[in-house]
Amino acid sequence: MSVAAHDESEILMGIPLPNGKLAMWLFLVTEIMFFTALLGTYMILRNGQPTPSNPWPTPHDVHLAEWIGAANTFVLILSSFFVVLAHHFLHHGEVRKAAYYIAATLALGLLFLGVKAYEYKAKFDHEILPGRIYENLDKETGYRYFIPHVKRQLEHIVGTVNAAGRETAEKLHKDYEGGLLKADTIAASLAELKKLDPDAKVTLDKPKDMSDADFVRKVGKELHTLVGHGGVNEKAMPACKLLLDDLRANTMPFLTPRAVNERIVGTKPMKEKQPGKGKETTEPSKYVDLPEKSRPADAPMVVGILELDPHAHLSHAIPWGNLWASCYFAMTGFHALHVLGGLVVFAVMLVMHARGKFGPEHAGFVENTGLYWHFVDIVWIFLFPLLYLV
Amino acid sequence: MSDHPTAIAPTPAAPYSAEERGHYKTYWTVFIVLCVCTAVSFVFNTLLGQTGLSAALISVVAIIKAALVVMIFMHLTTDWKKVAAIMIPVLIMCVMTVIILSIDQALAWHAYPDTR
Numbered sequence: 385m386s387v388a389a390h391d392e393s394e395i396l397m398g399i400p401l402p403n404g405k406l407a408m409w410l411f412l413v414t415e416i417m418f419f420t421a422l423l424g425t426y427m428i429l430r431n432g433q434p435t436p437s438n439p440w441p442t443p444h445d446v447h448l449a450e451w452i453g454a455a456n457t458f459v460l461i462l463s464s465f466f467v468v469l470a471h472h473f474l475h476h477g478e479v480r481k482a483a484y485y486i487a488a489t490l491a492l493g494l495l496f497l498g499v500k501a502y503e504y505k506a507k508f509d510h511e512i513l514p515g516r517i518y519e520n521l522d523k524e525t526g527y528r529y530f531i532p533h534v535k536r537q538l539e540h541i542v543g544t545v546n547a548a549g550r551e552t553a554e555k556l557h558k559d560y561e562g563g564l565l566k567a568d569t570i571a572a573s574l575a576e577l578k579k580l581d582p583d584a585k586v587t588l589d590k591p592k593d594m595s596d597a598d599f600v601r602k603v604g605k606e607l608h609t610l611v612g613h614g615g616v617n618e619k620a621m622p623a624c625k626l627l628l629d630d631l632r633a634n635t636m637p638f639l640t641p642r643a644v645n646e647r648i649v650g651t652k653p654m655k656e657k658q659p660g661k662g663k664e665t666t667e668p669s670k671y672v673d674l675p676e677k678s679r680p681a682d683a684p685m686v687v688g689i690l691e692l693d694p695h696a697h698l699s700h701a702i703p704w705g706n707l708w709a710s711c712y713f714a715m716t717g718f719h720a721l722h723v724l725g726g727l728v729v730f731a732v733m734l735v736m737h738a739r740g741k742f743g744p745e746h747a748g749f750v751e752n753t754g755l756y757w758h759f760v761d762i763v764w765i766f767l768f769p770l771l772y773l774v
Numbered sequence: 775m776s777d778h779p780t781a782i783a784p785t786p787a788a789p790y791s792a793e794e795r796g797h798y799k800t801y802w803t804v805f806i807v808l809c810v811c812t813a814v815s816f817v818f819n820t821l822l823g824q825t826g827l828s829a830a831l832i833s834v835v836a837i838i839k840a841a842l843v844v845m846i847f848m849h850l851t852t853d854w855k856k857v858a859a860i861m862i863p864v865l866i867m868c869v870m871t872v873i874i875l876s877i878d879q880a881l882a883w884h885a886y887p888d889t890r
Contacts, residue, residue: 401856407855413864419872424872432879442824454816458809465805468847472798476790751849758847762840769836774821774829 388486388654404709408752412759417720419763422718426711426770432475438703443772448504456499457764463492464761467754474746482750487560489757490730493723500720507709509697514713517705526641530701531631538628538654539697540686542621543612547629549581555608567596570603581681584610620693641701648700651686713766722760729753805845811839 388513399406425449430440443450466489470752474482507513518530545553556573559565567590574588590599617623627647689696702708733750788800794861815832822828854861 399856399859401853405853409860411858417867421872422867424868424875427872428875428879432882450816450819454812457812461805461808461812464847464859465801465808468875469798472801476794626816684788706792755848758843762843763837764845765839769815769832773832774824 401521402748404748404752405755408755412755415759418713422715423766423770426715428712429707430770430774441702441708446512446712447510447706448503448772450772452503453768454500456496457495457768459492459496460764463489463496464754464758466492467750467757471750471754472748474744474750475746478735479743483734483742486730486733486737486750490727490734493727493730496723497720497727500716507712509695511699511704512705512709514706514710517709518699518701519643519703519705521641521701530641530699531639531644534648535628535631535701538624538631539612541612541615541696541698542624542628543610545584545610546575546581546632547625549577549613550625551579551585552577553584553607557604557607559605560600563602565603567599570600574603586610617693618688618695620689620696622690623687623692624696644716645686645701646686646688646691650691651685652703686714712771715771719760719763719767722763725758726753726757729756800846804842808839808842811835 401409437596466485470482470485470489473479473485511517518525518533520526521530543550543553552573556565556577571588571649574586577586587599587602590596594602614621627644628634631644689698690700731744733746733753736746799872815835818828818835850857865885
């Protein structure tokens with residue numbers, strides 16, 4: 385019995401791609417859904433919530449600089465380009481050149497994360513974090529939380545001593561910094577300070593078990609709290625002192641949370657659509673509790689502390705700020721984690737090259753990693769306009 | 775199955791084929807176009823501010839950039855037929871997700887007309 389020769393043609397199953405490439409595309413497809421959920425939700429929230437009186441925060445409100453986002457976009461596009469070139473050269477056999485481009489991609493990715501970290505620090509410094517932004521100043525929240533919070537921040541900048549004792553405290557602090565304070569002669573100056581400001585927390589008499597040097601150091605620390613840690617420029621400091629004195633005095637007309645917010649932010653940002661109306665002043669405005677349209681045309685515009693010094697660490701009301709912060713950190717945080725994941729793989733490639741185990745046979749590996757990296761780039765291409773520009 | 779032959783002799787003097795040189799030129803062209811598009815979006819934002827018109831123009835530019843990266847850098851012009859079977863359902867789902875979420879927005883507008 386002869387065995388019939390089987391002439392089976394090769395049956396190709398599934399999608400005609402290398403396994404690695406198919407796996408990477410399947411993974412990318414799930415990532416598309418992941419980011420669609422995040423970006424889609426953001427678009428709906430952005431369009432659905434704001435009112436004309438409470439608009440969505442502008443990039444300026446939340447300390448976002450568009451040019452930094454544009455620079456980051458360029459960095460990622462360049463890194464995508466370098467990955468493509470790395471694959472191009474590796475496929476042809478120029479391993480060293482490919483490794484250089486992979487190293488450049490890694491460096492650019494690290495630069496992107498560095499810039500992101502700088503942006504995050506700006507948010508942390510201004511307490512622009514989900515749940516930490518004051519939005520509703522009209523109700524109890526404004527009086528109970530916002531005003532004491534601002535007062536604490538001002539005391540950190542300006543100091544806890546009152547206006548009467550400020551000059552004496554500043555002189556004593558200067559003497560302390562110059563090493564001129566002596567434990568035996570300090571008592572009279574401290575007593576004078578205590579007379580001017582009875583609430584000043586300062587130790588008048590040296591405790592029995594403390595050395596002279598330790599006592600001077602203790603008084604120095606107390607003086608430092610009394611005169612404040614600064615942190616604002618010379619233009620903003622008088623406005624900060626004025627606001628703190630007004631908050632302490634708080635006589636009629638009582639300072640409402642909205643009034644305090646206007647002293648911090650300024651009337652100008654709110655009046656940007658009406659340039660040229662009213663002259664500028666840092667004095668408190670008596671019209672501050674009136675709605676914009678009810679104020680006379682020549683009502684002075686309060687120049688806010690943040691306009692004098694944009695780096696001042698003072699909280700202010702940002703409508704929809706908490707929602708914005710949640711969306712911002714969710715979207716950019718997940719994107720940054722994806723960037724980090726890609727950088728780990730590039731680092732692995734460089735280690736392989738250092739060990740001499742990287743060659744043209746790894747062109748598929750580089751291509752698949754490149755597919756992931758391009759996807760990360762595409763997500764940023766959509767994230768950047770959504771968050772920074774639109 | 776692999777698209778890449780193993781162990782190409784890595785001689786620096788090996789010439790690039792015309793096709794490879796073409797690809798190289800295309801990559802450079804696309805990179806420059808992407809940079810220009812980024813600059814254009816930034817200029818639109820600076821000149822027009824945050825308006826509906828600037829949002830529409832910037833969105834169009836973003837879609838062009840994404841399309842270039844996907845088609846050229848991710849080689850989808852050559853691989854589309856192989857990948858279409860998994861891409862098309864996902865793209866449908868993306869569009870449907872946003873449409874379904876926008877129902878919530880319409881309900882919000884209906885309940886709070888001030889937000890329109």
